[in-house]
Amino acid sequence: MATTLFTKKPRELSYNPKRPVWKEKPSALYQTVKAVVLIVFSLSILTPILLVVSTSLADTEQLVKAGGFVLWPERPTLEAYATIFKGPMVLQSLGVSMLVTAVGTILALFVTITMAYATSRSVLFGRPVILAVLFTLLFAPGLIPSFLMIRQLGLLDSLWSLILPGIFGAFNFVVMRSFFMNIPGELIESARIDGANDWQILWRIVMPLSKAVIAVVGLFYAVGFWNSFFNALLYINDHSKWPIQLLLRNFVVQGSGAADQLGITTTPPPQSIQMAVVVVALVPILMVYPFLQKHFAKGVITGAVKG
Amino acid sequence: MNSTTEQAPALPEARRVPAPAGGKSPGSGPGKRKRNKVPQQSFRSRLRRDKQMLLMMVPGVAFLLLFFYIPILGNVIAFQDYQPYLGIGDSLWVGWQNFVDLFGNPDFIHAFWNTLYLAAWQLVFLFPVPLVLALIVDSLISTRVRRIFQSIAYLPHFLSWVLVIAFFQQMLGGAGFVNNLLRDWGMDPIPFMTNPETFPVMVVVQMIWKDAGWAMIIFLAALASIDASLYEAAAADGAGRWRRMWHITLPGLRPVIVLLLILRIGDILSVGFEQFILQRDAVGAGAAEVLDTFTYYTGVVGGGWSSGAAAGLAKGVVSALLIYGANKLAHRFGEDGIFAKQAR
Numbered sequence: 001m002a003t004t005l006f007t008k009k010p011r012e013l014s015y016n017p018k019r020p021v022w023k024e025k026p027s028a029l030y031q032t033v034k035a036v037v038l039i040v041f042s043l044s045i046l047t048p049i050l051l052v053v054s055t056s057l058a059d060t061e062q063l064v065k066a067g068g069f070v071l072w073p074e075r076p077t078l079e080a081y082a083t084i085f086k087g088p089m090v091l092q093s094l095g096v097s098m099l100v101t102a103v104g105t106i107l108a109l110f111v112t113i114t115m116a117y118a119t120s121r122s123v124l125f126g127r128p129v130i131l132a133v134l135f136t137l138l139f140a141p142g143l144i145p146s147f148l149m150i151r152q153l154g155l156l157d158s159l160w161s162l163i164l165p166g167i168f169g170a171f172n173f174v175v176m177r178s179f180f181m182n183i184p185g186e187l188i189e190s191a192r193i194d195g196a197n198d199w200q201i202l203w204r205i206v207m208p209l210s211k212a213v214i215a216v217v218g219l220f221y222a223v224g225f226w227n228s229f230f231n232a233l234l235y236i237n238d239h240s241k242w243p244i245q246l247l248l249r250n251f252v253v254q255g256s257g258a259a260d261q262l263g264i265t266t267t268p269p270p271q272s273i274q275m276a277v278v279v280v281a282l283v284p285i286l287m288v289y290p291f292l293q294k295h296f297a298k299g300v301i302t303g304a305v306k307g
Numbered sequence: 308m309n310s311t312t313e314q315a316p317a318l319p320e321a322r323r324v325p326a327p328a329g330g331k332s333p334g335s336g337p338g339k340r341k342r343n344k345v346p347q348q349s350f351r352s353r354l355r356r357d358k359q360m361l362l363m364m365v366p367g368v369a370f371l372l373l374f375f376y377i378p379i380l381g382n383v384i385a386f387q388d389y390q391p392y393l394g395i396g397d398s399l400w401v402g403w404q405n406f407v408d409l410f411g412n413p414d415f416i417h418a419f420w421n422t423l424y425l426a427a428w429q430l431v432f433l434f435p436v437p438l439v440l441a442l443i444v445d446s447l448i449s450t451r452v453r454r455i456f457q458s459i460a461y462l463p464h465f466l467s468w469v470l471v472i473a474f475f476q477q478m479l480g481g482a483g484f485v486n487n488l489l490r491d492w493g494m495d496p497i498p499f500m501t502n503p504e505t506f507p508v509m510v511v512v513q514m515i516w517k518d519a520g521w522a523m524i525i526f527l528a529a530l531a532s533i534d535a536s537l538y539e540a541a542a543a544d545g546a547g548r549w550r551r552m553w554h555i556t557l558p559g560l561r562p563v564i565v566l567l568l569i570l571r572i573g574d575i576l577s578v579g580f581e582q583f584i585l586q587r588d589a590v591g592a593g594a595a596e597v598l599d600t601f602t603y604y605t606g607v608v609g610g611g612w613s614s615g616a617a618a619g620l621a622k623g624v625v626s627a628l629l630i631y632g633a634n635k636l637a638h639r640f641g642e643d644g645i646f647a648k649q650a651r
Binding site: 019020022023024034037038041042044045046047048049051052055067068069110111112114115117118119121133136137138139140141142143144145146147148149153164165167168173197198199202223226227228229230233234245246248249252253254275278281282285289292293 | 359360361363364366367368370371373374375376377378379380381382384439440443444446447448452456458459460461462463465466467468469470472473474475476477478482483484487490491516519520535538539542543547548573580581584585588599602603606607612615616619620623626627630
């Protein structure tokens with residue numbers, strides 16, 4: 001066995017220099033199966049996205065000819081987008097979603113950073129208390145009591161009901177805290193000797209060192225706020241305060257007669273208009289995705305390993 | 308808490324972390340203030356010393372109280388005949404009556420079994436997919452192919468469920484892309500999205516589409532931390548690829564698999580709430596009613612606050628028991644599980 005292992009011809013090695021010498025050459029069957037799995041999985045993700053974007057850009061003539069969907073717009077047009085932005089509904093809900101996302105992310109970062117820093121150094125009480133609290137966060141308080149709380153606070157039909165319940169996430173807190181715990185104590189100690197107080201240390205020393213993790217956690221929160229739809233379903237009745245996800249649900253997923261609510265006169269709405277709403281909700285995520293992807297793997301692994 | 312007590316557990320702590328991403332050494336543990344080394348500070352002076360740190364906790368603690376702990380206490384309405392105009396204080400206490408009614412309610416029983424049924428589907432068919440994907444990706448030699456695949460596979464995790472369902476409808480719905488093609492070819496359309504019988508399959512497929520790529524990350528990280536020389540030694544001893552996988556890869560992944568399973572089991576009764584809310588109208592309550600949707604429709608939509616809360620509480624208690632049981636089982640098999648990890 002060993003002889004076959006170590007008598008590989010140099011030509012084969014240079015053909016694929018990274019394959020370790022001891023690894024047998026993959027059989028054609030394995031390679032095919034692997035390739036098929038990966039390609040099918042990738043295509044299943046890419047095709048719907050392509051389909052939706054293309055359909056939203058396609059002109060009526062091509063759509064009718066193709067029976068409703070196209071995989072490639074022959075004569076791309078922005079007509080569908082012009083139509084949906086004519087009515088007030090899409091613009092309003094975009095505005096709501098952006099506002100909630102912006103305010104929510106800033107508040108969430110503030111709460112998470114202060115909490116994570118304050119618990120990353122031992123103060124009055126120590127680890128056991130924090131771990132016990134973290135453990136309880138595995139559970140959820142339940143739908144009805146949360147709803148009653150929001151109602152008790154008078155937040156029904158207020159945008160705060162979309163913001164406040166989301167400003168602290170246990171997972172993000174753990175990621176942030178374990179990052180802060182890795183900052184050498186000597187740095188903080190020396191700042192203290194120089195007379196800095198805890199707020200100054202957090203602002204001048206800890207936060208500049210943690211830009212990357214703050215960016216990741218901020219993006220996680222932002223994506224969460226942008227994507228959340230159930231809170232709006234629970235707490236918001238007023239149509240003018242619907243976030244984009246709820247609009248999408250009522251307009252596209254349920255396909256109800258929301259078209260006239262959108263202020264659009266063409267009913268039933270052509271496919272391209274529905275798809276344009278989908279794209280509007282999708283684009284912001286696609287825009288931040290490269291940033292997310294650059295950092296998140298590290299963040300997730302840190303959080304997962306340190307629990 | 309002074310630094311000597313903190314230093315003592317610091318050593319085993321650093322030893323236990325399997326592969327710290329930050330490379331934490333025992334020496335650079337949580338920074339302690341020098342003042343801390345002075346023993347026996349009075350409570351009051353420690354309070355003064357930590358004043359600002361405690362102040363920093365105020366927003367977080369306020370959040371936890373308002374949106375977490377007080378709502379947990381709010382579950383007491385499960386034992387009341389809660390009337391919104393009376394409030395928790397004045398509503399009548401009815402003991403276990405809500406639960407008795409609940410378990411006599413065929414809709415609830417149906418939702419309960421349906422939840423377990425769907426949960427079983429997910430556990431069996433959903434869990435292995437990310438693992439298989441991770442094994443394939445890990446075996447790729449070209450980093451370029453690897454990176455491209457990962458970029459594609461992670462993406463759906465960041466899309467909302469509303470978008471995911473919209474995509475599925477456009478692809479597989481009655482008037483969707485695939486059925487249009489089928490009609491063009493003269494075949495009957497297939498009701499992928501509205502057939503209650505195949506709904507469990509659909510749910511699992513949607514979950515795989517959205518999160519399998521993402522769930523792969525953690526397996527990839529665990530795979531990367533397995534010592535490559537083990538493989539080399541095994542290969543030199545004549546172990547083929549399958550034996551190496553059986554004797555090196557899978558044992559190396561065992562702690563991660565166990566941990567993820569426990570977390571999954573604790574969450575399993577939630578089966579995928581938004582998915583069901585979004586599709587309940589399409590496939591009907593028979594297939595898509597689960598404990599969470601039951602709670603929502605009974606409580607929030609129907610105004611049966613107390614029975615809704617009782618259903619939610621029943622689910623919470625069963626989930627907690629499941630976590631506890633799974634963890635016990637993990638300890639039995641000699642794994643850390645979740646509590647040991649927490650108590651590190």
